[in-house]
Amino acid sequence: xxxxxxLRTLDLERPWLIEQYQSxxxxxVLKKILSEKxxxxxxxxxxxxxxxxxxxxxxxxxxxxxxxISRNAPGQKYVVCxxxxxxxxxxxxxxxxxxxxHQLIEGMVIAGYAIGATCGYNYIRGEFWExxxxxxxxxxxxxxxxxxxxxxxxxxxDFQLHTHLGAGAxxxxxxxxxxxxxEGKKGQPRYKPPFPAHFGLYGCPxxxxxxxxxxxxxxxxxxxxxxFADIGVxxxxxxxxxxxxxNINNPGVFEIPxxxxxxxxxxxxxxxxxxRKIKAVIPGGSSAPVIPGEQMMELNMxxxxxxxxxxxxxxxxxxxxxxxxxxxxxxxxxxxxxxEESCGQCTPCREGTGWLYRIVHRIETGQGxxxxxxxxxxxxxxxxxxxxxxxGDAAAMPVQGMLRHFRHEFQYHIDHKRCMVxxx
Amino acid sequence: xxxxxxxxxSELFTPEIRAEIDRWIAKYPAEWxxxxxxxxxxxxxxxxxxxxxxxLMDQVAAYLDMPPIAVYEVATFYSMFELxxxxxxxxxxxxxxxxxxxxSDLIVEHLEKKLGIGFGEVTEDGRFSLKEVECxxxxxxxxxxxxxxxxxxxxxxxIVDAILEGLE
Ligand SMILES: Cc1cc2nc3c(=O)[nH]c(=O)nc-3n(C[C@H](O)[C@H](O)[C@H](O)COP(=O)(O)O)c2cc1C
Ligand code: SF4
Ligand code: FES
Numbered sequence: 001x002x003x004x005x006x007l008r009t010l011d012l013e014r015p016w017l018i019e020q021y022q023s024x025x026x027x028x029v030l031k032k033i034l035s036e037k038x039x040x041x042x043x044x045x046x047x048x049x050x051x052x053x054x055x056x057x058x059x060x061x062x063x064x065x066x067x068x069i070s071r072n073a074p075g076q077k078y079v080v081c082x083x084x085x086x087x088x089x090x091x092x093x094x095x096x097x098x099x100x101x102h103q104l105i106e107g108m109v110i111a112g113y114a115i116g117a118t119c120g121y122n123y124i125r126g127e128f129w130e131x132x133x134x135x136x137x138x139x140x141x142x143x144x145x146x147x148x149x150x151x152x153x154x155x156x157x158d159f160q161l162h163t164h165l166g167a168g169a170x171x172x173x174x175x176x177x178x179x180x181x182x183e184g185k186k187g188q189p190r191y192k193p194p195f196p197a198h199f200g201l202y203g204c205p206x207x208x209x210x211x212x213x214x215x216x217x218x219x220x221x222x223x224x225x226x227x228f229a230d231i232g233v234x235x236x237x238x239x240x241x242x243x244x245x246x247n248i249n250n251p252g253v254f255e256i257p258x259x260x261x262x263x264x265x266x267x268x269x270x271x272x273x274x275x276r277k278i279k280a281v282i283p284g285g286s287s288a289p290v291i292p293g294e295q296m297m298e299l300n301m302x303x304x305x306x307x308x309x310x311x312x313x314x315x316x317x318x319x320x321x322x323x324x325x326x327x328x329x330x331x332x333x334x335x336x337x338x339x340e341e342s343c344g345q346c347t348p349c350r351e352g353t354g355w356l357y358r359i360v361h362r363i364e365t366g367q368g369x370x371x372x373x374x375x376x377x378x379x380x381x382x383x384x385x386x387x388x389x390x391x392g393d394a395a396a397m398p399v400q401g402m403l404r405h406f407r408h409e410f411q412y413h414i415d416h417k418r419c420m421v422x423x424x
Numbered sequence: 425x426x427x428x429x430x431x432x433x434s435e436l437f438t439p440e441i442r443a444e445i446d447r448w449i450a451k452y453p454a455e456w457x458x459x460x461x462x463x464x465x466x467x468x469x470x471x472x473x474x475x476x477x478x479x480l481m482d483q484v485a486a487y488l489d490m491p492p493i494a495v496y497e498v499a500t501f502y503s504m505f506e507l508x509x510x511x512x513x514x515x516x517x518x519x520x521x522x523x524x525x526x527x528s529d530l531i532v533e534h535l536e537k538k539l540g541i542g543f544g545e546v547t548e549d550g551r552f553s554l555k556e557v558e559c560x561x562x563x564x565x566x567x568x569x570x571x572x573x574x575x576x577x578x579x580x581x582x583i584v585d586a587i588l589e590g591l592e
Contacts, residue, residue: 076453088520088559126466126504127516128559129573162451167462168503170558184458184490186501202456245522245563252564286521286559319522319563333521337558344514 049225051237058209065263087285089317097131097220101138189389190295222305232258236302246320284314287394366417511553522563
């Protein structure tokens, strides 16, 4: 069982075209919902039953999020899709946009119907030009076919959908920074509460979901929540897209059932390059704490299994590292990233990410001091949980993971002023 | 702030650029013209060889009824806006983890040697500039780079040579 939901058109030629999507049953469930006037509550119930959890990284139950909107409150409400895809290692939403954009559109229209919104935005990162053009073309096709716009299929329901293009800022993937960005401002996260469900885009009730979450909706409505939940395992409904990269033969995006053993995913991805030994895996985007290779080979790709190993499934971005990698160098690069991308609003994150980078950098370049290891732990601890948004935690967690499992490599760097592996 | 009259506004940009910016404005609620600021900056940046001048930012501010400072804030916050001249081909190389472990450093070295410039610099003939970027969401094709709107993946020095050959 692979490519059953978000990538269901992938085997077709030019799978992004509306006729291809419709040849797989696309837009049928939207027609059914609109003609039967399905109760919005019933849709939210079905999504809850599916066990779908947010695919953007936090894993929050999608149906529950939708139920926070007061559907009958007066005024505009919004559906916002997060296609900012910036967490290092993640490249799955790009494939949904490129190969199956109509399923995302259908999912967003259904979401709008369910929460009583008549307008939506898809926020696509600015570098994604090809995906943006595909999505725009799909919007045109959908409007022409009457699946978007005013009085959709004569149902009286209106839904307008537009693209907003980012311009290069990882932090805009954070949901409230993303809303600020659509409002034409710097992408600085807002204090929460209030949450977007009450005070979102332009101050209106808003749901914001990841591309993959929204693109999963049409199949959930077509086949039923239970069907979706049963593909996965307990607490991890459905299949999920895994973008797997690193030192492997066949990197790419694989849509497989939650709970699939990591070893099977690795085999699908062609195994280790040059037959090298697996050293470590970052299982859910670069902010997910690293897991040693042997341990990872025993784990399954679902929320509980990965959390049980002290990490997180995150966005499903799996970075596989072989034994030629120096873990100090890997952490140095990641710490540089979070320092670069901190929006600078809160002190623990702005200053702390700089500290983390400088300390790891000096260890990497042979200037490390013995106290630096405890200092790293201490700085990470002072950032985690003490910031406006989760970028602070995202910067702290990889440090804690590396020190937990690869402390000896850091120690070696400090003692010998050079790398254990011989690459850094 | 000076108030811009309708007539002045219509003279800010060419009709083509105005039409493009207006397409962005139309996507947002009427009272939220400033939502179009990123789209507008991208359009004028492209029409100016890939970078923004203060004058252009001021014009965007006037066109969208924004204080100029609000436009500068946006232009300096997002990494795709350039406040200094760039090459006709802006080469953006990803050096984040998946690319790094697939030897992006060799690609960077090769480019630096071939072009005789480092990150943040422009070749003398103005043909190329180099920029280090964070993960571009194409780690499956590591190492990779972006030039203009195009992604180039699974790079080797030879492939890089062939790509640069084909660019004006
Ligand atoms: C620093 C940071 C970056 C994020 N980047 C993304 C991203 O690129 N894409 C995404 O969908 N969610 C991202 N998120 C998570 C969003 O804030 C939000 O939880 C998500 O879009 C909600 O959708 P979901 O429930 O469907 O996952 C990021 C969060 C943080 C703190
Ligand atoms: S945690 Fe970092 S990125 Fe998030 S709001 Fe604070 S400074 Fe900005
Ligand atoms: S790490 Fe280079 S594209 Fe993701």
